[in-house]
Amino acid sequence: MRIEINKIRTLELLLFLYCLSHTTLQAQKTKMPIEKKWWKEAVVYQIYPRSFKDSDGDGVGDIKGIISKLDYIKSLGIDAVWLNPIYSSPNEDNGYDISNYREIMKDFGTMQDFDLLLKEMHKRDIKLIMDLVVNHSSDEHEWFKQSRSSRDNPYRNYYHWWPAEQGKPPYRWSFFDVNSDAWKYDAQTNSYYLHYFSQKQPDLNWENPKVRNEVYDIMRFWLDKGIDGFRMDAFQFASKDTTWPELPKGYEKNIIKYYGVGPHLHEYLQEMNKEVFSKYDIMTVAEGAGSSPEDAMQFVDPDRKELNMAYHFESVDIGNHLKDFGLVKYKDIFSRYDQAFKDKGWLAIFLANHDQPRMVSKFGNDTPKFRAISSKMLSTFVLTMRGTPYYYCGDELGMDNIRFNSIEDYKDVDTRNKYIGLKNKGGDLRAFLEQQKQTSRENGRTPFQWDTTENEGFTTGTPWLKINPNYKTVNAEAQEKDQNSTLNYFRKLVKLRKQEPAFVYGNYTLLDKENPNVYAYKRELNGKKFIVLLNFSDTDANYNIGFLTLKSKIILGNYKSRKGIKPNILQPYEAQIIELK
Incomplete structure (x- = not known):
């Protein structure tokens, strides 16, 4: 009997040890070593400065306006602000055409205003991420003025030129050009220059090391001021295949594949990291990093020393409405990216920005019955997914699409040029305008709805873009007083995210x-x-x-x-x- 008891006790002990070891192994699996970084834990709030807050009554938002609302931004629980371009610009593409990278656009204020903004943000523990546009410059930048002046000018090779005596250059499609031709003839030197976007946005020649060094100096200028990182606009297009191969039919349906991630892009990013990024504790993210999770990983694999965050478009390039695309497909996109990044690299999570319609109008339901509740649901998604959440200003209020009826209401070069091009071809302008009510970038750029006063508290003057008529019911002042508002729900989500590292x-x-x-x-x-x-x-x-x-x-x-x-x-x-x- 004693032997049997000992056997039972031995078996019990073995079972206990097995369970203990199994539990330990499971705990080790869930307690993976985590490399903590401030930019992983940050909630990023994007500000479109032209539409945020006007301080001087000229109808255009400005830096002093942002300063006046820093306490509001702090109250949201925001850790970092991504600021759309505020550099000197003739404003062909609302600041994404830069004429001087070391000056502030007069509409927005002065460099002294910027320095005060940065100081006041840091005083509130809010970091500042600058938008950097270096795939192209403005045609009014001094580099381009020199480049187009003569074929032997030292700045000639700062841009892509094609001598007319060699015939028409190989066709390339332009995002913004009325004629959809990315080569613009310039009579001054009998040559064509390349512009993937507006003809007033000539593409820089990144194959020229002098261009790259100029950009690195610009980056150091702002980083030495104390900013906390860069979001790089359209940088996926910086490297061109200068053999200019013929593009296959239908290539414009997958523009990133054929236009983006050129032969030397990763070399440029690695050089940029070595020369600039590695010397600062900053956040770096580039637009449109790859056309698949595997491609995106190439940009943010820590061993490759390029960027520290991937910002892809597959989740927003789905058409007019999520319901038309299908939720099952949408879930698959996020799940594929998460699987690819579960062990290394890092993602940005977002549903809206300045180039997209309003979040609730695309992914939710902006009817009066469901606007607020679906806005809250979408905010829940953005703030509970793995990755750094990027949240566009005004979405915390549930701001929705304005849906202009006339082309005269649009200021955006993209919409206006497409309209002109379609008109020249005899296209259906009514159908185009109907589509723009849902898809136009202008929907996300209407002024911020602060209160119920005239012009919604945004300006004492005439707003640069029409205000949304629903500001009387959808505004920050009213939602501050309502504990169940979309604004206060957003604050609860941010607080929860900070409390729970999961x-x-x-x-x-x-x-x-x-x-x-x-x-x-x-x-x-x-x-x-x-x-x-x-x-x-x-x-x-x-x-x-x-x-x-x-x-x-x-x-x-x-x-x-x-x-x-x-x-x-x-x-x-x-x-x-x-x-x-």
Whole structure:
């Protein structure tokens, strides 16, 4: 009998040791070493300065206007501001055509104003990320003035030129040009110059080391002032295949593949990192990093020493409405990127910016019935995914598309030039304008809705762009007073993200993959587990994730009450964040 008891005790001990070792191994798996960085933990707030706050009544937002609202920005819980270009510019493309990289556009103020802005932001522990545009300059930049003056000018090779005596250059499509031709004839030297965007935005020749060194000096100028990083606009196009191969039919449908990530782009970024980035503790991100997760990783793999964050467009280039694209496909995009970046590299998460329509109009529902609740749901998504969240100014209020009726209302070079080009071809202008009501970049650029006073508290003058008529009900002042507003819900989300590292660094697991209405996922870190449930539809929606328990608790949701609602059903555009016990 004693022998049998000893055997049982031995077996019990072995079983205990096995369970202990298994538990330890599982804990080690979930407690992966984390390389913490401030830019991973930051919530980034994008400010479009022209539309944020006007301080002098000229109808254009400015630096002093931003300074006056820094306490508001601080109250959001924001860690960093990404500021759209404020450099000197003739304003062909709202500041993305730069004529002097070391001066401030007069519309926005002075360099002294900028220095004060930076000082006041840092005083509030808010970092500043500058938008840098170096794929192209303005045609009014001194470099280009010199370059076009003669073929033997020292600045000639700062841009891409094609002598007319060699015949017409190989066709390249232009994003903004009325005739969709990226080569512009210039009679002064009987040559063509390249412009992937407007003809007033000639592309810089990055093959020229002098150009690269000029850009590095510009970067040092701003970094030495104390800014905290760069978001690099259109840089995926900087490297050109200067053999100018013929492009296949339909190439414009995948412009990044054929225009972007040229033969030397990664070399340029590695050189830039070595010469500039590596010497500062900054955040670096470039627009449109690759056409797939694998391509994007090439930019941010720490071993390659290029950028520290990938900012891709696959999740926003889906057409006019998410419902037309399908939620299952959309979930697949984010899940593929997360899988590719789960062990190294880092992603940016966003649903809107200055080049997109308003978040709630594209991914949610901007009817009066659902605008606020779907805005909250979308904010829940942005702030609970792995990656650095980028949040566009005004989305915290649920600002939506303005939907202009006339081409005269549009200021954007993209919309206006496409309209002219279509008119020249005898196209359907009415259908074009109807489409622009949903897709135009101008929808995201209307002035910030501060209060119910004339011109919504944005300016005492005439706004540079028409204001959205719904500002009387959708504005910051009214939402400050309402604890259930989209504004205060956003603040709760930011606070939760900062309190729970699982939402920053935790593993992401997609749940209920084929559900056409509900996006469900788990975030997990060091034993803490959260489930996020998001209904992207305007009706009640079922979900099936299988392991919610009685001890599970909704820690944040966008509905006041769930009385009478079954546990496995979400109300229209409902968001729930559930902690698993």
